[in-house]
Amino acid sequence: MSKKKDIMDATLALIHEEGLQSVTFSKLFKRAGVGSGTIYNYFANKEELVNAVYKDARMLMGEYLLRDFDPQASLYERFKRLQLNRLNFGIDFPMEFLFIDSYSFSPYISSELRNMDDARNSGEVILSLIVEGQKQGIIKEMDSHLCHQLIHGIISSILKGLYIEKYPMNETQVQQVLEASWKAILV
Amino acid sequence: MSKKKDIMDATLALIHEEGLQSVTFSKLFKRAGVGSGTIYNYFANKEELVNAVYKDARMLMGEYLLRDFDPQASLYERFKRLQLNRLNFGIDFPMEFLFIDSYSFSPYISSELRNMDDARNSGEVILSLIVEGQKQGIIKEMDSHLCHQLIHGIISSILKGLYIEKYPMNETQVQQVLEASWKAILV
Amino acid sequence: MSKKKDIMDATLALIHEEGLQSVTFSKLFKRAGVGSGTIYNYFANKEELVNAVYKDARMLMGEYLLRDFDPQASLYERFKRLQLNRLNFGIDFPMEFLFIDSYSFSPYISSELRNMDDARNSGEVILSLIVEGQKQGIIKEMDSHLCHQLIHGIISSILKGLYIEKYPMNETQVQQVLEASWKAILV
Amino acid sequence: MSKKKDIMDATLALIHEEGLQSVTFSKLFKRAGVGSGTIYNYFANKEELVNAVYKDARMLMGEYLLRDFDPQASLYERFKRLQLNRLNFGIDFPMEFLFIDSYSFSPYISSELRNMDDARNSGEVILSLIVEGQKQGIIKEMDSHLCHQLIHGIISSILKGLYIEKYPMNETQVQQVLEASWKAILV
DNA sequence: TATGAATGAGTTTTCATTCAT
DNA sequence: TATGAATGAAAACTCATTCAT
Secondary structure (H helix, E strand, O other): HHHHHHHHHHHHHHHHHHHHHHHHHHHHHHHHOOOOOHHHHHHOHHHHHHHHHHHHHHHHHHHOOOOOOOOOOHHHHHHHHHHHHHHHHHHHHHHHHHHHHHHOOOOOHHHHOOOOOOOOOOOHHHHHHHHHHHOOOOOOOOOHHHHHHHHHHHHHHHHHHHOOOOOOHHHHHHHHHHHHHHHEEEE | HHHHHHHHHHHHHHHHOHHHHOOOHHHHHHHOOOOOOHHOOOOOHHHHHHHHHHHHHHHHHHHOOOOOOOOOOOOOHHHHHHHHHHHHHHHOOHHHHHHHHOOOOOOOOHHHHHOOOOOOOHHHHHHHHHHHHHHOOOOOOOOOHHHHHHHHHHHHHHHHHHHOOOOOHHHHHHHHHHHHHHHHHOO | OOOOOHHHHHHHHHHHHHHHOOOOOHHHHHEEEOOHHHHOOOOHHHHHHHHHHHHHHHHHHHHHHOOOOOOOOOHHHHHHHHHHHHHHHHHHOOHHHHHHHHOOOOOOOOOHHOOOOOOOOHHHHHHHHHHHHOOEEEEEEHHHHHHHHHHHHHHHHHHHHHHOOOOOHHHHHHHHHHHHHHHHHHH | HHHHHHHHHHHHHHHHHHHHHHOOOHHHHHHOOOOOOHHHHHHOOHHHHHHHHHHHHHHHHHHOOOOOOOOOOHHHHHHHHHHHHHHHHHOOOHHHHHHHHOOOOOOOHHHHHHHOOOOOOOOHHHHHHHHHHHOOOOOOOOOOOHHHHHHHHHHHHHHHHHOOOOOEEEOHHHHHHHHHHHHHHHH
């Protein structure tokens, strides 16, 4: 099991450092510290390996997005929790976040995987929250997917700026981002 | 010059269709309708070709972003113009937009190019507009780069949802997006 | 190890038959009976391969030159032994001899390798012998390197004539050549 | 005519600097300062060009070898003249000398050219001189081609040592070399 | 399971040669 | 004659995958 983990970790790190297109098996073997044949005990081929790494990242993110999510909390509290979780996921797991963000639409990732439900179906949770807010007249009427994409996009973009150290990110900035994304969709 | 253009067009189209990692030279030659050696009259290698395509796309976008931009217009009008131009660029040039968005942070693109100033320095224009708005007490006080990233990210994200046909995009939606991005950064 | 040897043997043979400039990898693979990628497990590129072959040839020659060399023998005996060994090396290993002779000054061979000491430093042995003979008043006073080059050149030249069958080479001729090279440098 | 000369000069210089196997047409065109198609007005292909350069070098050498050769002079004088001319040719025309020496047996050079008579048939002159010396009992009895090869080889070898600056070469050394080659073949 | 030498299909790259101007 | 962009066959090289140990 350890070898499998080593291989997957090395894969993610190399994709992060050099991009999927320049991850070769020989780099991978050296990085993971395994023999070149070992991978085939775990993965039928390179595509399967990359998809497995992708799936793990998606599962981890799905788990993370609903941490400390309290369905009983106020709409605003729930919204902030979801947005904060997404932001924190990106901060804590930059490699996973960027891999998902960059390659979700790559032909390398199978479409079933791309469209998979997250661990606890966080996608649905967010959409319902949006619809609920619109019913209450708090959130502006618009296509719920558009709205979802909008608030999701803010977090993604902010994270990418953060990764290249365009700006600092401490409690102040975090609150500014959360508020901005909330205000963006209010009526 | 025509052959060079053919090669660059084919490159962009193939990257769009199959992703950078699966763009091979033989696909490229067939698509561009040139002989296999021709590319080396213009580009020393694949990386140089891709970087040239990237540079052209960036120049085109830089040009586009300041179309019909009236420095005398109101802050809100100028803001909307910039956001609308970005959105329209993405709608009119999906291949260019996605290429820039996907590969700007890829190690394949040289860092000089990634950090290049746009044609008419649209980046500076947006930043000044933000600072101006903050001085006037209209735009919320925050790191101007953070603010820039935020409104930029909304457009990018919306475009990516549009490309996979998550939602329609007509005049109504366009206005919703522009308003959302404006509200996001108001005090 | 065997594959590496096969590749190096095939390289030497091909260089001998067709010259360095017409040794292509596909000829090499067929000749060596290995797959086309195998060479890259041992040599990073063609230049490295050729240099390795050169180094081996030089080591073999260095070994050969001091065969049966008796430091206690008379000056003349030692001289004849060295010259005979060089001649016999060229007769027994024509490919190695010609490769060394032809490419030692080619830009293809790295200068470190060109200037490498032979296995048992036969170069030094010959130079000391010359100096010793000069001290004893037997060998004519002249630059010892010039003297070395002179007697070396006689053997090389004779071998090249032999290879194209310009003349026979049996015991009589061998003795004539050894004597000629000895007389050339006497006072 | 000037373009043709430019091309041939550039060819010889490049062969000297980098070896025949790395002389490409594009290097050649840049060096000669002509367009890439121009060569085909003068030479059908690369091989013909190289052979033309070889032929010119051989003609030049043939001419040079018999300079100031006086058929009436003493055997020793005639011998020294021939050897001195060869040595001086190598000193004055190192590129030509090395090209001839290195590539005479390359498959690139046509065999007719390789076996061509020198301008004034210097080969025959030397052979007759040897035979004459042997008849007079001055030069040792041996195969005349072997003898020729022997004295020729001394000069070649000395020149190659000179090119890599193994030793100086002024009047003293020149005389030493001529004497050595004479003594080598005396009875 | 784990290994890594060997493989060869596929990809990149070179470069002599052609040809329209 | 002179040019140099275009060519494509051939050469160099890569790298995922196999397989004997």
